[in-house]
Amino acid sequence: MTLTPTARLLDETAAARRGIGAFNVLHLETAEALVAAAERTGLPVILQISENCVAYHGALDPIARATLAIAEASSAPVAVHLDHAEDPELALRAVDLGFGSVMYDGAKLDFAENVATTRRVVAHAASAGVLVEAELGEIGGKDGAHAPGVRTDPDEAARFVAETGVGALAVAVGSSHAMVERVAAIDLDLIGRLRAAVPVPLVLHGSSGVGDDLLVEGIRAGLVKVNVSTHLNVQFTGAVRRYLDAHPATVDSRKILAAGRDALAAEAARLLDLFASAGKDRPA
Numbered sequence: 001m002t003l004t005p006t007a008r009l010l011d012e013t014a015a016a017r018r019g020i021g022a023f024n025v026l027h028l029e030t031a032e033a034l035v036a037a038a039e040r041t042g043l044p045v046i047l048q049i050s051e052n053c054v055a056y057h058g059a060l061d062p063i064a065r066a067t068l069a070i071a072e073a074s075s076a077p078v079a080v081h082l083d084h085a086e087d088p089e090l091a092l093r094a095v096d097l098g099f100g101s102v103m104y105d106g107a108k109l110d111f112a113e114n115v116a117t118t119r120r121v122v123a124h125a126a127s128a129g130v131l132v133e134a135e136l137g138e139i140g141g142k143d144g145a146h147a148p149g150v151r152t153d154p155d156e157a158a159r160f161v162a163e164t165g166v167g168a169l170a171v172a173v174g175s176s177h178a179m180v181e182r183v184a185a186i187d188l189d190l191i192g193r194l195r196a197a198v199p200v201p202l203v204l205h206g207s208s209g210v211g212d213d214l215l216v217e218g219i220r221a222g223l224v225k226v227n228v229s230t231h232l233n234v235q236f237t238g239a240v241r242r243y244l245d246a247h248p249a250t251v252d253s254r255k256i257l258a259a260g261r262d263a264l265a266a267e268a269a270r271l272l273d274l275f276a277s278a279g280k281d282r283p284a
Contacts, residue, residue: 004044005131006046007100007131009044009046009100013225016279017220017278018276018278018279018280019219019223019225019226019276020044020225020226020272021046021228021268022045022046022048022081022083022225022227023047023228023271024049024050024053024227024228025053026056028066028070029264031047031066031070031071032070033264033268035047035070037264037269037272038077038078039074039075039076041272041276043076043273043276044076045078045079045268046079046080046081046225047080049067049081050082050229051082051083051085051086054090060093061097064094064099068080068098079100080100081099081100081101081103081133082102082103084103085102085105086106086108088104088120088121095124095128101130101132101133102121102130102132104118104121104132104134105134105135106118107135111156114136114160115160115164118132118134118166119163122164126165132164132166133168133225134160134164134169135169135205136172150172152171154190154194154197155197157171157194157197157198161200166200168201168224168225170204171194171204173218174187186210186214188218189221191218191221191222194222202222204218204223204226206227207226207231208229208230208232208234215274215275216278219275219278220278226275228271231267232264235260235264235266235267236260236261236264239260239262239263240256243255243256243260
């Protein structure tokens, strides 16, 4: 199966009134695990490469080309997305490499500057048929770069989407990045008001800190794309620790990483099923 455009997956997911998992790639084992989860469940998945991931690898192209190749070879519908690019040039490069979508994160900028730079990214992406996600109302966490407690205003969100032409909007509704405990409370009423005000799919960042039941309720209130990274990292790292405890003499890193890959695949599959379940037994 060829790469699937992110816009198509979001449209199909929204039409079915369910959620789609957007999971972060850290290295090849992550990408392989996430694709395995999609194939196991028969559900689509979005593989995300963040600006932090690019910094870790030293450049976008190697990890991007490898992830695109893994997605291309999958029997499941897979899209590849650039996550949280604060550098607009990085977003433009991802478009040129064949990503299905990019997120330009201008949340630190004032409204006018955020609009102007986002429009530049949208114009370049539109020529390649690539969806652009943006963020309005900073998501908490990220080492203090995003202020916790901020909430996205529905009227401002509608104006922002109209002025930029973005195809998806990440909104601040109570979640926070990099949480290892699932104790965050998201504002279901605000999600509903944002859904009514904004004509594009809503995205939840910081979903690792939100429990299963509340994520399902958030999807039913209007969320479509659900980003998860830290929670899956916990599964991967925990499995590696357990393997090393049980096999302290192992020096073959493939055996160590395979344990993490298998654990991540299992939890990613569970989350894909969970997000899809939000659309079951619901009136049209």
